[in-house]
Amino acid sequence: xxxxxxxxxxxxxxxxxxxxxxxxxxxxxxxxxxxxxxxxxxxxxxxxxxxxxxxxxxxxxxxxxxxxxxxxxxxxxxxxxxxxxxxxxxxxxxxxxxxxxxxxxxxxxxxxxxxxxxxxxxxxxxxxxxxxxxxxxxxxxxxxxxxxxxxxxxxxxxxxxxxxxxxxxxxxxxxxxxxxxxxxxxxxxxxxxxxxxxxxxxxxxxxxxxxxxxxxxxxxxxxxxxxxxxxxxxxxxxxxxxxxxxxxxxxxxxxxxxxxxxxxxxxxxxxxxxxxxxxxxxxxxxxxxxxxxxxxxxxxxxxxxxxxxxxxxxxxxxxxxxxxxxxxxxxxxxxxxxxxxxxxxxxxxxxxxxxxxxxxxxxxxxxxxxxxxxxxxxxxxxxxxxxxxxxxxxxxxxxxxxxxxxxxxxxxxxxxxxxxxxxxxxxxxxxxxxxxxxxxxxxxxxx
Numbered sequence: 001x002x003x004x005x006x007x008x009x010x011x012x013x014x015x016x017x018x019x020x021x022x023x024x025x026x027x028x029x030x031x032x033x034x035x036x037x038x039x040x041x042x043x044x045x046x047x048x049x050x051x052x053x054x055x056x057x058x059x060x061x062x063x064x065x066x067x068x069x070x071x072x073x074x075x076x077x078x079x080x081x082x083x084x085x086x087x088x089x090x091x092x093x094x095x096x097x098x099x100x101x102x103x104x105x106x107x108x109x110x111x112x113x114x115x116x117x118x119x120x121x122x123x124x125x126x127x128x129x130x131x132x133x134x135x136x137x138x139x140x141x142x143x144x145x146x147x148x149x150x151x152x153x154x155x156x157x158x159x160x161x162x163x164x165x166x167x168x169x170x171x172x173x174x175x176x177x178x179x180x181x182x183x184x185x186x187x188x189x190x191x192x193x194x195x196x197x198x199x200x201x202x203x204x205x206x207x208x209x210x211x212x213x214x215x216x217x218x219x220x221x222x223x224x225x226x227x228x229x230x231x232x233x234x235x236x237x238x239x240x241x242x243x244x245x246x247x248x249x250x251x252x253x254x255x256x257x258x259x260x261x262x263x264x265x266x267x268x269x270x271x272x273x274x275x276x277x278x279x280x281x282x283x284x285x286x287x288x289x290x291x292x293x294x295x296x297x298x299x300x301x302x303x304x305x306x307x308x309x310x311x312x313x314x315x316x317x318x319x320x321x322x323x324x325x326x327x328x329x330x331x332x333x334x335x336x337x338x339x340x341x342x343x344x345x346x347x348x349x350x351x352x353x354x355x356x357x358x359x360x361x362x363x364x365x366x367x368x369x370x371x372x373x374x375x376x377x378x379x380x381x382x383x384x385x386x387x388x389x390x391x392x393x394x395x396x397x398x399x400x401x402x403x404x405x406x407x408x409x410x411x412x413x414x415x416x417x418x419x420x421x422x423x424x425x426x427x428x429x430x431x432x433x434x435x436x437x438x439x440x441x442x443x444x445x446x447x
Contacts, residue, residue, distance in 0.1 A: 073426025125250025161211025223253030
């Protein structure tokens with residue numbers, strides 16, 4: 001029998017109390033396409049051993065990142081994580097600590113958060129960074145809301161190169177905040193005019209580099225155009241290792257930088273947890289969401305660390321808060337800090353160069369295949385191919401050959417015929433020459 005802790009009368013009374021007619025009303029904001037019409041196709045009940053066997057059988061149907069050549073990116077990348085990272089973050093003083101509100105017993109936690117912030121600020125070229133956020137997509141909408149507060153405007157312009165998941169998070173939030181989101185069409189070749197969309201109602205322009213399709217952008221001119229109209233420039237980075245090689249967003253005039261930090265210290269891990277990076281200019285620090293760790297001295301003049309400028313809703317009145325995100329990704333940010341410390345500046349640059357060189361080699365190999373064209377003119381470690389066939393069909397055929405060949409753009413832009421033939425391919429230091437050859441040979445056969 002199913003375990004039902006509430007009676008029919010209990011559920012009816014609860015629905016009446018909140019003004020809902022049925023349990024289905026509680027899920028009206030979930031798109032119908034994402035709802036199940038019936039139960040999942042699994043037995044109603046099994047013993048523990050039988051459940052383990054069934055779940056193992058289902059899991060074995062997956063082709064995982066470690067099962068063969070892997071070229072999937074799109075905001076989550078397979079990089080090597082040194083064994084020292086997992087060993088250190090699993091020490092009990094790190095793994096079990098949570099809320100660093102009491103500085104007298106949390107100096108270790110506060111110190112690594114301070115060092116994490118320093119690393120993020122240096123990478124992004126910004127003045128100050130917070131102590132992490134949930135992930136890149138939620139950091140992106142927090143940046144938009146921050147820009148709205150600063151400019152006292154409510155219209156955000158989103159580049160067509162922004163990761164579609166990030167754009168959808170922004171659109172979902174805007175439904176409830178009443179803000180306006182102007183979202184450009186996909187820009188696989190990187191050419192779009194955002195300047196003409198900026199007006200006196202615009203609070204910010206959001207642009208990603210490298211873009212979702214892999215294109216690199218110098219946003220200096222866009223920054224100048226936004227500032228002329230009193231708007232802010234938000235730069236999104238989903239592949240943080242790219243900043244080991246590219247000009248930082250801060251050098252190009254960004255006002256706020258948000259990023260996904262998963263690539264450093266954090267494995268793919270079935271989609272999370274990841275770590276959102278958030279950095280800005282010093283003059284905007286009081287509008288920055290999330291935790292901020294500061295350095296100070298105690299009564300005896302010794303260096304110490306504290307949480308400062310607490311602007312989250314659990315510290316102050318909710319209506320005055322800059323963010324309703326009530327925690328950070330502490331363990332993931334620690335993994336980030338340990339990995340980046342192990343790499344050092346020279347190691348990060350070397351890793352970034354290796355990623356770029358591998359991607360260049362792969363693009364040259366694939367661009368020569370009949371029916372395959374690389375449409376990304378400049379890239380870091382990810383680029384877009386235009387294929388003779390629908391990319392989703394090609395990806396399925398590659399999987400049959402034990403090659404995970406990338407992301408069909410149609411998967412993230414369902415119903416958009418303009419991207420049906422686009423395949424987004426990522427290469428990292430994890431890809432060997434044999435991997436590159438395997439993708440080339442399989443793609444030649446399939447296309």
